Amino acid sequence: MPRPGLHRRVPVRKVLTLVPLLLVAVVAVRHRSVLVEGFGQLRGAEWPWLLAAGGATCLTWVAAAFTRQGAVVQPLPKRRLLVTQFAAGAANHLLPTGLGASAVNLRFMTVCGVPLARSSAALALYLLAESVTRVGLLAVLLVVFPDALRLGGLLPAGLSGPLLGAAVAVLVAAVAALVLVRRLRAAVTGFLRTALGEARSVHTRPARALALWGGSLAFPVLQAAGLAAVGTALGLPVPPTHMALAYLAATVAVALVPTPGGIGSVEAALILALVAAGGPVALATAVVLAYRIITVWVPLVPGALTLGALVRFKVI
Template sequence: MTVRRVLCLLPLLLVAVVAAQHRSVLADGFRHLATAQWPWLLAAAGATCLTWVAAACTRQGAVVERLPGVRLLATQFAAGAANHLLPTGLGASAVNLRFMTVCGLPLARSSAALALYLLAESVARVALLGVLLLVFPDALRLGALLPEGVLGSVLVIGAVVLVVAAGVLGLVRRVRSAVVSFLRTALGEARSVHARPARAVALWGGSLAFPALQATGLVLVGRALGLQVPAAHVAVAYLAATVAVALVPTPGGIGSVEAALVVALVAAGGPAAVATAVVLAYRIVTVWLPMLPGALTLGALVRLKVI
């Protein structure tokens, strides 16, 4: 069996392992789906599908060259599955990096485009959360998302990491040269992209649409299960929870996202039992149902040498 065939089968094996590890969550989630109002669930599934379109727009906006549209969209679907099987961000980043290099972009520029995408998506998510909090200041208590003392620990760890990174850059010439070269390439790529209005619109429009569609999906699942919380407050809860769990490198946020979302929805005014049901159903619709076809797509893309 060739290495490529092994790589085709590996995503399916990982899906089976992850599903076995979370079988109780899956069982609870499907049980809640059985009691939901299906029109709202179908709308949530539609919003989930649109997130892959938004991701494709953002990926295209991060590079000057035109990427093949159908393959780009398929790659985003496959990257979603990969992202739930590896520590947060690594799966999707690896798939997209490989896709861009296969499309002919040099590794340095592909890495710069990947960094630009991650920066734009992070800035857009935090900006959207900030705007909603300004408009709806009473949507939830942000302090409820983090246990007491965690914020201080995170700040201390962050400060230590920055000091160590600065020390390495200052003392190790090779590392400093590599970082400077990467930053130069990344800034050049960012200038080239923003010099083209169509690319800039795709980059920032997709970056804003992606978290907005994710939040919309949670709102729709909440409606399906009778969650009596205003839609704007649910959106704030979702964005705040996902920003909070970005610091926790679990595969696809599995486990940490569920916990943070339940806490956020309760902080937004939802009953704990209903909030738990909504989160489990939401993760079934957005993570578990697309995971198997996404893994199959990933294997097919590997076999066809698209990635």
Template sequence: MLPLALVAVLAVRQRTVLAEGFGHLATARWPWLLAAAAATCLTWVAAAVTRQGAVVERLPRCRLLATQFAAGTANHMLPGGLGASAVNLRFMTVCGLPLARSSAALALYLLAESVGRAALLAVLLIAFPGALRLESLLPDGAIGPLLLTVGAAAVVAAVVPACVRRVRAAVGSFLRTALGEARTIHSRPSRALALWGGSLAFPALQAAVLVAVGRALGLPVPLWHMAVAYLAATVAVALIPTPGGIGSVETALIVALVAAGGPAAVATAVVLAFRIITVWLPLLPGALTLGALVRLKVI
């Protein structure tokens, strides 16, 4: 219930803009919304392909795909993607993978997904340098403190394992297992292709959903600029680990679309429709699927 309460608070505080945005939803063109829904379904396929690419053993395809669908619901209960990670960790251990190798596969997936998202953003920024000013995603004067915070976190992450013996031993063991898994995966072309192909396809499909919704609502922003806005916003909100990105994703996407040249009301309507399609409509079916997978001991 906590995500719903958070959404309610945000909706009350921004009720004027939201009311105008909801008014624009009535003008949506349904063929584009159906295309957005189809692209959303393909994101679960891309996630399943990437998860399979992170392990050598063949995972049961249907159960793997169902797990990715259910993991989306779990992701809205814990911050920083921990819900989906927990579901997939349990799924891999039930499939017979040792906990250390399952954790290594999970880390490899997260690394590949982050690299794929950042790589797509970099390519699009090079191809369309005027699409978006990245500094416009942050309030004035926020870049310096943000860099200091990220730098301090990096220093802590580097110093703690080096200073605490038990932590150093645990991290060293995990890194050895993870590097061994990565070498094994990349020695198999099919697994490496699934890992990196899926990690690129996943954010590309998510961006395609936003582009389709933007077309449905007549957002006057070029499609490639919308894709840049989506990728830049999601990279930025990775620093704000709210459950399912609720609140932070909406805010960052609206700011990014406005920075790309879209009117605020239409951009708000686009983000609302985007989140309804990708988050709220699958939430109840995903919860039912998650419960069924638990009862069937798939996870």
């Protein structure tokens, strides 16, 4: 039998602070060729535009903080909320898309005293607002620039049918589970009731509603602006608005692909989208690699260190 008090000598939180850095090392080794090529593409770029892309990336964390606060009625500590979004970005690139950031923010809200049911409802409201604004912005740009993107070029021939069939199958399975499993149906019903109540409370406060929807709109706009800045820095012969449209189309297309941070799937979709917008394949590839270096790889190590520090000091 273990000796009494042995578990107290195991520095669990100190060990957990090293986990993000270990994951960063694993991901970096697996994608070392991408890193080398991506940094190589940055050498010949126009640095003012790269700095603009970096600035847009930093502002996405501010937009995420506004949206997170807008999704919950209870005030959250502003500085810790902003730092948590930076750390959540790193977590999002180390775990399947959306799972890392959601787990970090759920834990943060719980530590701040928001009940788990309301934290989960706020998380769902955030995801809904972000999805609605991203898809809505894409739809508006497609209407304004109908010839900017040849959507048929986003997917290889014959692939759209199987993807649609898979999506329908998942939807049918989910509906069947809700209908047949009573406990699951009761749990979902209770969660929806809580979520709707939280959404009503948020929208009775104009400041919260503005933060929720304004931040949700600013987030994809800033991401798309970052790609357009990198494309301009490398001389991609595609108008910035068309590059922004290509970014939104690609990210919407890969939203359900369960890869860490979209690593791999996002690059492929972005290259296809930029080519569909009229960019040469080689230059589109260079733009995407440089863009992912700025938005993913450069912030990854400091983000992982911040995540470890937040765990160490019990912020999450």
